[in-house]
Each structure stands twice: as structure tokens, then as C-alpha cells.
Amino acid sequence: MRGFWRNFCRNRGAVVGLVILLLVIATAIAAPWLYPGSPWDMAGMPFAPPGEMGMMLGTDSLGRDVAAGIAHGARVSLLVGAVSTVVALVIGIGLGAIAGYLGGLADDLVMRFTEFFQTIPSFVLAILLVAIFTPTIGSIVFAIAVVSWPPVARVVRAEFLSLRSREFVQASEVLGKSRISIVFGDILPNALSPIVVLSSLMVASAILLESALSFLGLGDPNMMSWGFLIGSGRSVIRMAWWMSVFPGIAIFLTVLSLNLVGEGLSDALNPRLARNRGGKA
Amino acid sequence: MAVSRRGLMATAAALPFLMRAEDALAQGIQPKRGGTLASIVNPEPPILHVGINNQAPTLIVGGKIFQGLLRYDPQLKPMPELAKSWEISPDGLEYTFHLQENVKFHDGKPMTADDVVFSIMKFHMEVSPRARGVFARIKDGVAVNPTTAKFVLSEPFEPFILMFDNTVSAIVPKHLFDGQDYRQAPAVQKPIGTGPFKFAEWQRGNFIRLERFEEYWKPGQPYLDAIIYRVVPDSQSRRLALESGQVQLTQSNDIEPFDVPQMRARPNLEVKTTGWEYMGPLMWMDFNHRVKPLDDVRVRRAMTMAVNRDFIAQRLWFGIGKPATGPFHSATRFYDASAKAPAYNVEAAKKLLDEAGLKPNAQGVRFTIKHLSLPYGEVFTRLGEFLRQSFRQVGVDLQLESVDVGTWSQRTANWEFDTTINYLYQYGDPTLGVERSYVSTNIKKILFSNVAGYENPKVDELFKQARDAADPKVRQQAFSEVQKILVEDVPLLWLMEMSFPTIYDKKLNNVITSGSGVHASFDDVFMA
Numbered sequence: 001m002r003g004f005w006r007n008f009c010r011n012r013g014a015v016v017g018l019v020i021l022l023l024v025i026a027t028a029i030a031a032p033w034l035y036p037g038s039p040w041d042m043a044g045m046p047f048a049p050p051g052e053m054g055m056m057l058g059t060d061s062l063g064r065d066v067a068a069g070i071a072h073g074a075r076v077s078l079l080v081g082a083v084s085t086v087v088a089l090v091i092g093i094g095l096g097a098i099a100g101y102l103g104g105l106a107d108d109l110v111m112r113f114t115e116f117f118q119t120i121p122s123f124v125l126a127i128l129l130v131a132i133f134t135p136t137i138g139s140i141v142f143a144i145a146v147v148s149w150p151p152v153a154r155v156v157r158a159e160f161l162s163l164r165s166r167e168f169v170q171a172s173e174v175l176g177k178s179r180i181s182i183v184f185g186d187i188l189p190n191a192l193s194p195i196v197v198l199s200s201l202m203v204a205s206a207i208l209l210e211s212a213l214s215f216l217g218l219g220d221p222n223m224m225s226w227g228f229l230i231g232s233g234r235s236v237i238r239m240a241w242w243m244s245v246f247p248g249i250a251i252f253l254t255v256l257s258l259n260l261v262g263e264g265l266s267d268a269l270n271p272r273l274a275r276n277r278g279g280k281a
Numbered sequence: 282m283a284v285s286r287r288g289l290m291a292t293a294a295a296l297p298f299l300m301r302a303e304d305a306l307a308q309g310i311q312p313k314r315g316g317t318l319a320s321i322v323n324p325e326p327p328i329l330h331v332g333i334n335n336q337a338p339t340l341i342v343g344g345k346i347f348q349g350l351l352r353y354d355p356q357l358k359p360m361p362e363l364a365k366s367w368e369i370s371p372d373g374l375e376y377t378f379h380l381q382e383n384v385k386f387h388d389g390k391p392m393t394a395d396d397v398v399f400s401i402m403k404f405h406m407e408v409s410p411r412a413r414g415v416f417a418r419i420k421d422g423v424a425v426n427p428t429t430a431k432f433v434l435s436e437p438f439e440p441f442i443l444m445f446d447n448t449v450s451a452i453v454p455k456h457l458f459d460g461q462d463y464r465q466a467p468a469v470q471k472p473i474g475t476g477p478f479k480f481a482e483w484q485r486g487n488f489i490r491l492e493r494f495e496e497y498w499k500p501g502q503p504y505l506d507a508i509i510y511r512v513v514p515d516s517q518s519r520r521l522a523l524e525s526g527q528v529q530l531t532q533s534n535d536i537e538p539f540d541v542p543q544m545r546a547r548p549n550l551e552v553k554t555t556g557w558e559y560m561g562p563l564m565w566m567d568f569n570h571r572v573k574p575l576d577d578v579r580v581r582r583a584m585t586m587a588v589n590r591d592f593i594a595q596r597l598w599f600g601i602g603k604p605a606t607g608p609f610h611s612a613t614r615f616y617d618a619s620a621k622a623p624a625y626n627v628e629a630a631k632k633l634l635d636e637a638g639l640k641p642n643a644q645g646v647r648f649t650i651k652h653l654s655l656p657y658g659e660v661f662t663r664l665g666e667f668l669r670q671s672f673r674q675v676g677v678d679l680q681l682e683s684v685d686v687g688t689w690s691q692r693t694a695n696w697e698f699d700t701t702i703n704y705l706y707q708y709g710d711p712t713l714g715v716e717r718s719y720v721s722t723n724i725k726k727i728l729f730s731n732v733a734g735y736e737n738p739k740v741d742e743l744f745k746q747a748r749d750a751a752d753p754k755v756r757q758q759a760f761s762e763v764q765k766i767l768v769e770d771v772p773l774l775w776l777m778e779m780s781f782p783t784i785y786d787k788k789l790n791n792v793i794t795s796g797s798g799v800h801a802s803f804d805d806v807f808m809a
Contacts (some may be wrong), residue, residue: 040670043606046596061539062596062667135683221654221670221681235659236539 007268014264019223020257027185028074035068035101041222043068050242058242060232069229070250071160076225079275080141083201087145088206093195097183099153100160114150121148124210130218137220144206155198157193163231165256193269197262204258211251226251310790312504316808318789320530321519322489322510324673329480329489330469331451332400332408337368340448342510344800345491346387347474350378350397351442353454353796355558357614357709359442360795362802363392363452373437373751380428384498386454387479394424399455402430415444417556437751440614440710446559448710448800454752477503477804486512497804504807523550529786529808532642532799534782538599538660544784551787554601554780558799559609561707561714564602566774570734572699574648575686579769585623586630587675588668590609594777597663601782605775608715608767612778612796613707617756620764622775630675641675646674651690653701654683661702664776694728704779705729709796711760716744719763719772735772753763769798 009015023222027034042063043055050058050066088162099110117125128141133139172182189247205210207226214227215234226247233243330341350364359367360735363376381468384392387621401420403414420435434441452475457468472480475498478491489510493503498743511528512518519535525542545552568575568584575581590604601642609616609787623629639647645674662683671677695702707714717723721736740763747759783799785792791805792798 038670038673040666040673042670062663062670217659217683221665221683228477232659232663235537239539251480273497 003248003271004268005232007271008264011264011267013260014267017257017260017264020253021201022260024254025078027071031068031071035065035071037058037068040064045250047228047236047240049240050246051277058240058241058248060229060240061236066246070226070247072224073211073226073247074250074254076137076220076223077207077210077227078252079139080144080225081203084141084144084206084210085142085202088149089152089195089199091145093151093156093188095149096153096156097160097188100157101179101183101187103161107157110153113151114130116163117147117275118150120201123209123212124151126213127216127218130213135213135218135220140218140220143213144209148202148206152195152202155194156191156208159194160187163187175231188215193265195270197266200262200265201260204255204262207251208255209256238244248279308388310809312564312790312805314419314504316505317507317509318505318530318808319509319511319528319534319808320805321513321522321528321535323513323519323533323535325486325512325514328469328720329472329483331447332404333464333469334451335411335448340800342449342491343448343472343474343488344608344797345478345508345803346472346480347447347453347740348449348476348802349381349445349451351448352801353443353446353709355555355611355612355796357443357558357796359445362447363397363446364445367442368586371444371629373439375436376432376434377425378430378432378439380430381498382428385496385710386475386680388454388457389475389493389496390456392452392454392475393427394453394585396455397430398422398424399459400452400561401430401450404453404458404463405450409449410532411708412444412450413456415441415449417697425454436749437649438748439751439753439756440712443709443713445564446561446797446800447802448797452533455774468518476802478505478508478802481507488512494563499804503804507805508803518586520544522598523784528784529789530784530792530799533781536782537658538597538601539603541599541782541784544782546625549787551785551789551792553783553785553793553798554784556793556796557780559709560711561613562704563605563608563610563707564702564704564777564779565605565773566776567693567698567701567733568773569696569699569732570736570772571696572638575650575699576635577637579633579772580639581774583630583633583637583675583809584672584677585771585774586626586633586773587677588671588776589625591625593664593667597660597667598779602777604765604781605777607775608719609760609764610707610778613712613715615760616760617764620761620768622768622771625667625675634675634677636764640711641676641802645676646678649678650699652679652681652700653689654681655702656686656689657686659681664702690728694727696732696734700774701730702776705788710745716748720744729793733772735770737770737772740766740770 019085043065044053044059044063046059046061048055048059048131050056052280059065059219081089095110099107126147128144130139154187169182172186209223211227214225215231217231228279229247233240237244294623316677322342324338326338326342328334329339329343331340331345331347348363349416350362351359352362354360362380363384365381368377380394386392401416406416418434418436418438421433425431425432454473455474458466477497479494481744482490492507493506497503513522516537519531520540523531541552544550568581570576590649593600594604606621634647636641641647652665669681671680692698705718717729719735720731720741723731724734743759743763746758750756782791788808789809790807795801
């Protein structure tokens with residue numbers, strides 16, 4: 001564990017990313033105390049510029065506080081990012097493990113199925129799914145998960161293919177362990193590091209996807225998210241730039257920090273690889 | 282500095298007089314021949330025949346090609362168009378129209394009373410559901426002579442005179458339709474009317490071009506050489522086209538409400554919200570009376586009091602609409618200003634809900650209802666959010682559901698909603714456009730019927746009285762009474778008298794001269 005941290009901290013960008021990410025998470029957790037009440041409440045005059053009327057980041061077309069929207073929106077955006085990633089991981093690991101461990105016909109079937117999903121443009125599919133199931137937080141998480149599991153399945157399959165012929169797996173087989181316990185007890189723990197790295201990037205892309213959906217008006221109409229803030233500010237951007245700029249910065253920082261952390265994790269989990277790249281600090 | 286400011290104020294004070302002088306001048310100005318007007322039509326109409334298709338884009342473009350017997354001023358008084366005069370018999374049964382002379386269709390054939398009788402009695406009876414409802418009351422229609430048409434009603438129907446605008450009953454050439462399937466006839470795709478402009482060219486997805494009709498019946502008119510309607514699907518591109526002068530006129534939903542304040546600020550552009558009096562669109566929130574507790578009048582009154590209608594008109598629609606006062610649009614005939622829906626008052630609303638036995642729970646919520654948002658774009662999304670917050674402050678939890686247009690129409694028509702938003706045209710007369718939303722005989726699973734399910738025998742009776750009476754005084758009495766009952770019962774939550782901005786280059790004159798604004802024929806529009 002100490003080695004992991006040392007390797008992680010060697011990548012300075014990753015540390016910065018982690019700090020930003022923790023700040024965002026702290027804001028999300030503290031939102032109800034920082035901005036009590038609903039972010040939908042009309043708190044002041046419509047279109048108040050930042051700094052005026054006690055509104056740090058200004059108000060929107062209905063006089064709602066943009067800062068409150070960003071703080072409460074952080075909860076929705078992070079929640080959607082995390083939950084949809086977990087769902088995608090469950091699907092992806094399940095299918096990838098079956099394909100990689102069993103091989104043969106099962107592998108063929110699962111991989112063709114995966115490729116089928118990969119050939120459909122993911123964002124279009126997500127829009128379609130949300131439109132069909134009407135926009136609610138559940139249907140959005142489901143749609144994002146459905147379009148983001150294929151890379152997980154492929155990575156997991158590749159790992160399983162290489163690991164299942166190793167001696168320690170063969171030893172377990174000779175010992176008579178069940179297939180399930182080999183998959184979950186022996187192979188999966190050794191395949192975790194690429195999955196961890198991948199999932200941090202997936203959270204970032206899920207946040208972007210949710211924002212894009214909300215921007216198009218396909219967000220949950222009862223949830224304040226960053227994409228919704230940008231979408232509602234887009235049409236009046238010449239009149240009130242602050243309505244879209246600040247939530248945009250929030251998305252940018254969060255996605256950037258998740259990417260940096262992902263890179264740091266990759267370095268920390270594959271120290272040799274990182275050093276081969278020239279010991280990038 | 283002080284002097285210059287005083288000077289400025291003096292100028293500002295003098296401005297109204299200057300404007301009036303200018304207006305007078307504009308009316309006296311010798312209209313100038315020539316010039317091509319570029320405008321926008323959005324969305325692109327499917328066809329240009331105003332009889333076959335009644336949607337706004339078709340009516341706006343086709344309104345230049347077709348004319349009706351009459352047009353209506355902003356107070357909805359009939360004015361001559363293809364009929365130069367008309368008489369109504371004292372018993373309200375006989376309507377005689379004397380037609381203009383030398384009127385020709387675009388194919389050169391003269392227009393006669395035969396065409397008028399054919400258009401009213403056959404063509405519109407067949408193709409237009411709205412006209413059919415009224416024209417079915419005509420017992421007999423005859424061409425007395427080539428310039429006189431007479432219609433005899435089976436019973437008096439006072440709003441009959443409001444049915445002769447080019448948006449309802451345009452005069453079509455009998456010789457191109459008679460004996461054919463009206464919807465499939467070649468003259469549908471190549472529209473032939475009597476209007477000042479004839480159809481010239483249509484590049485689908487690009488533009489529609491109308492050309493001056495040389496044999497138009499008003500000598501020297503129209504003044505413009507041509508009108509081009511460009512198809513521009515994106516609202517920001519439309520705004521740019523107007524700002525850059527590529528088009529000189531936009532109407533209807535072309536410019537989004539939030540862009541209107543900037544257009545008002547431009548010195549070369551004129552922004553008008555008049556010209557919709559004949560349509561009289563009124564927006565409201567439907568309560569589904571089959572859903573508890575919305576069947577309780579106290580709840581409906583409380584919810585009405587919870588909504589600040591001024592905010593909606595001023596902040597969401599940027600002053601383009603007016604707060605609604607009741608079931609009648611204020612431009613609709615027989616509007617009674619003394620009947621007013623409950624005013625905005627949050628405390629009174631809370632008290633009323635307490636009285637109705639709806640106590641708030643630990644979260645401050647008295648009851649939860651689902652709101653089907655009207656999917657007509659951003660402003661309506663904001664409206665849903667605004668209503669949710671408004672109701673939340675009196676303890677009513679409104680859950681928004683967003684759906685696409687098809688789903689909205691289907692669910693609204695099938696009564697599958699708690700509350701939703703809608704707006705309906707009132708067509709100048711309450712019998713034509715208001716009655717349908719309140720009488721129990723019109724509780725149907727059809728869009729734009731009484732989908733809320735409001736039932737009140739007294740209201741039914743009064744609307745019937747007003748419908749059957751020939752005397753406007755009797756009708757006024759019935760309508761005043763019905764308005765008083767409705768504002769007590771609040772079967773719907775009336776929100777706003779809608780209007781749509783008409784924005785044009787100040788070089789253009791006479792753009793809006795009637796109660797139907799840009800739907801008019803434009804034979805008097807000229808560029809100074």
C-alpha cells in the first residue's frame with residue numbers, strides 16, 4: 001500500500017486531480033448545508049450578474065442561484081457517474097469473464113454481441129434509450145450503463161485470456177476448485193488494476209454523457225444537474241454568460257481531475273510501465 | 282451636463298407626439314411600388330393551400346395567395362375584402378354579400394358568386410372540420426347574380442359573420458375543384474386564388490417565392506414585386522438573418538421570446554405583438570377533474586392563487602404575452618373585465634388548502650401530482666419549473682414529466698394526466714373558441730376538447746343560450762354570467778394571453794392592419 005501511494009504521488013498531475021476531485025465530492029456532500037433549500041427556488045432577481053445581489057455566480061432566467069445549482073448539481077452528476085459506472089462494470093466484467101475464461105463458442109457469441117454494441121454510436125443509442133423510457137434518473141443511468149460496458153468486457157476478456165493459462169490458475173484447477181471460485185478468487189483479483197483505471201475514466205465519460213443528455217433537454221426534469229444548467233443557459237448566453245460558463249467549468253474540472261486520477265492509478269498499479277515511459281514524474 | 286440631460290428629457294417627452302405625427306405621415310405617405318420582401322417561414326409548410334391545411338405556416342404564406350370575403354380589424358369588426366358590402370336580415374337568418382367587381386383568379390378566370398357559394402357550401406364543408414361545424418347551419422346558399430351571394434341559416438347564429446376571413450374560408454376557384462377529390466386536385470399543389478400574390482416557385486427546404494399578380498382587383502396594388510419566404514429551421518440563424526437584414530420580417534415563433542428584448546433595442550427594427558386578436562390564443566394549465574384532490578374547487582382556487590401570472594408574462598415571455606384574467610382572451614368578443622380569477626396570494630392559498638383538509642406532512646408536502654410538460658421548446662420547460670416552485674411554496678409537490686409531442690398529444694387527448702399546459706385559439710367569439718373547453722357535451726377523448734372533464738349544468742345552459750341567441754345583448758348577458766361562474770369554479774388555471782412577436786424593418790409599412798396580422802394578404806404593404 002505504501003508503495004502504491006509513493007507511485008501515485010510520483011505523478012504530480014494525479015495529486016492535483018485527486019485534490020480537485022475531493023473538493024468536488026466535498027461540495028456535493030456539503031451542498032444541503034452550503035445552500036439550504038432547493039436549488040430550484042427563486043432566490044433573487046432573474047439574470048443578476050455574478051457578485052450582485054449576494055449571488056456569487058449570478059442567477060438564471062428564473063432568478064435561481066447558479067452557485068446553488070452547481071453545488072446541488074454536483075451530487076446528481078457524481079451520483080449518475082458513479083452508479084452508471086458500477087452497473088456498466090457489473091455487465092462488462094460478467095460478460096468479459098465468461099468470454100475469456102470459457103473461450104470457444106461462448107467467447108465467440110459474447111464477443112459478437114459486444115461488437116454489435118460497439119458498432120452503434122454510443123451517444124445516439126443513449127439518446128434513443130432515454131427518449132423511449134422517458135427521462136428519469138433511472139433511465140439515464142441505465143442508458144449510460146448500456147452504452148459504456150463494451151470496453152470493460154473486452155479488457156476483462158483479454159486479461160482472462162492471458163491469466164487463465166498461468167501456473168497458479170492451473171494449480172487451482174488441479175486442486176479441484178470450482179470454476180466460480182477460480183474466476184472470482186484467483187483470476188479477477190489479478191485483473192483488477194486495468195479495470196480500476198478504466199472505471200475512473202468511465203466515471204468521467206458518464207458525467208459528460210449525462211451532461212450532454214441534459215443539455216439536449218433529456219435530463220430528469222426534477223433533478224438539477226450541470227448539463228441542465230448549461231442547456232438552460234445556452235439560449236440566453238449572449239445575455240447571461242455566467243449561466244453556462246460556471247457549470248461548464250465545473251464539468252471541465254471534474255472530468256479533468258478524473259482523467260488525472262486515472263492516469264495516476266495506472267502509474268501506481270503498473271509501476272514498471274510508468275518507469276519504462278521514462279519515469280514520468 | 283444638467284442642461285443636456287434636461288434637453289434629453291424634453292425630447293423624450295416630445296417623442297409620443299413625434300411618433301403620432303410620424304404615424305399620420307406614414308398613412309398619408311404615397312405608397313411606393315417595387316421591392317422584394319424577404320421573410321421567414323418556420324417550420325416549412327407541407328402545402329400552400331389554406332383550405333386543405335390549416336396550420337400556421339400554411340396560413341401565413343397561403344394568406345397572400347387566397348382571400349376571404351371579409352377581414353377583421355383588431356376589434357374584430359368585419360371589413361370588406363372580396364365582399365365590398367353585406368347585409369344581415371333583422372331575424373339574423375339571411376346573409377347577403379355583394380362582391381367586388383373585376384376580381385380574377387390567378388389563372389385569368391373571373392371570380393363570381395358561383396365560386397363563393399361553391400367554396401362555402403362544398404369546399405370548406407368537406408375539407409375543414411372547423412368550418413364544417415358552423416357552415417352546417419346553412420340551410421341554403423345561392424348565387425343571386427354574378428356579384429351577389431346569399432346564405433340562409435336554419436337558425437340564427439350571431440358569430441357567423443366571423444367565419445369569412447382567409448384563414449377559415451378562403452374563396453377557391455370552382456372550375457378547378459368541382460367534381461374532383463378536393464384533396465387530390467392539381468390545384469392543391471399549384472394553388473390558385475384571388476390574392477395579390479401568386480405562387481411562383483418552391484424549392485423544398487430552401488424558399489418559397491410569390492410574385493405580384495398583375496391583374497389584381499385593386500388598381501395599382503400590390504406594391505411589392507415579390508415576397509420570398511425562406512425556410513430557416515434554427516432559431517439563432519433566424520435571428521441572425523433578421524439582424525443582418527437578409528430578411529425584413531419575422532413572425533409567429535420565428536424569434537424566441539428571450540431574443541426579443543435585443544430586437545427591441547435595435548433602432549432599425551419594429552417589434553409588434555398585435556395582430557393576434559382574431560386568433561386570441563389563451564394559455565392555461567389543465568386540471569384533470571377526475572384526479573383527487575383537483576376535483577375540489579378550494580384546491581383549484583388555492584393553486585390559482587399560488588401562481589404569479591405577471592412573472593410568467595414578464596420574465597418567461599419577456600412581456601410578449603399578457604397575464605390572463607379569466608377564461609376569455611381580452612380581445613375576444615363579450616370579454617367581461619369584471620370577472621377575474623383569484624389573484625396571486627400565497628398566504629390565502631395556504632389557508633384555503635388547510636380548510637380543504639390537506640395538511641402538510643413533515644416535508645411540508647400536502648399532496649403530490651404529476652405534471653405533463655408541454656414539449657413546445659425551452660420556454661415551456663421553464664414554465665414547468667416555475668409552476669413547480671410556485672406550487673411548492675404552498676405545499677403542493679408537482680412532479681414534472683417530459684415527453685415528446687406525440688406522447689403529449691396522445692396522453693392529453695386520453696385524459697392521462699394530472700395537470701398539463703395547453704393553449705387554444707378563441708377565434709374572436711366565445712361560441713367558436715371558448716365553449717369547447719368548458720361544456721360537458723364536449724368531454725371527449727379528443728385533443729382541444731374539454732379534456733379536463735369539467736361539468737356544470739349551469740355553464741352548459743348559459744353557453745347554449747349564448748349560442749342560440751341572435752341578439753348580441755342577450756349573448757353578452759349570458760357570457761358575462763358564465764365568466765362569473767367560471768372564475769369562481771376555476772375549472773382551468775388560466776395563465777397568459779399569448780401573442781407572438783412580429784418583427785420587421787422600419788422601412789416596411791402596413792405590416793399589421795388587421796386582427797389577424799401577418800396572415801393578411803399584404804396588398805397594401807410597401808417599402809419606403
